[in-house]
Amino acid sequence: xxxxxxxxxxxxxxxxxxxxxxxxxxxxxxxxxxxxxxxxxxxxxxxxxxxxxxxxxxxxxxxxxxxxxxxxxxxxxxxxxxxxxxxxxxxxxxxxxxxxxxxxxxxxxxxxxxxxxxxxxxxxxxxxxxxxxxxxxxxxxxxxxxxxxx
Numbered sequence: 638x639x640x641x642x643x644x645x646x647x648x649x650x651x652x653x654x655x656x657x658x659x660x661x662x663x664x665x666x667x668x669x670x671x672x673x674x675x676x677x678x679x680x681x682x683x684x685x686x687x688x689x690x691x692x693x694x695x696x697x698x699x700x701x702x703x704x705x706x707x708x709x710x711x712x713x714x715x716x717x718x719x720x721x722x723x724x725x726x727x728x729x730x731x732x733x734x735x736x737x738x739x740x741x742x743x744x745x746x747x748x749x750x751x752x753x754x755x756x757x758x759x760x761x762x763x764x765x766x767x768x769x770x771x772x773x774x775x776x777x778x779x780x781x782x783x784x785x786x787x
Contacts, residue, residue, distance in 0.1 A: 683758070699728065706756065709734035726767045738768045738777060753780075 699716070703709045710730040719725045731737040755761050755773045763771035769778065 686759075699730075701734065703734075710736065713740045715740045720765065723765045726765060729768060736762060736768060738774060 714730040732742045768774045
């Protein structure tokens, strides 16, 4: 025979499930808040570092603000950049003002081959590294092995 259900028992079960729901809701809010703060922090660091980027340093004097890509470099640069903290590296730019493995003329229209363009942030650009040591340079080297015109 079943025990009769008491009103006090129902209220205790309801209260426990409500407490679990409230705790879950609070945890979800804390996680969302954490990721929002993380995103805002990332944006602030990115904005402040870009402001710093255009003010100091030997490579920075070759950087030009750009309305589409944030910045480019002067065209056709071949310079050895010396830094106090990180030694030296080579900076080459092409005729479009982008970092490259060498100074070279890039035709705007090319009917005979495909192009791969990497557009990104400082992780793509890799300031303080020679071009061939960046992931873009490594990919270019591997493509050159496979395809002559890379």
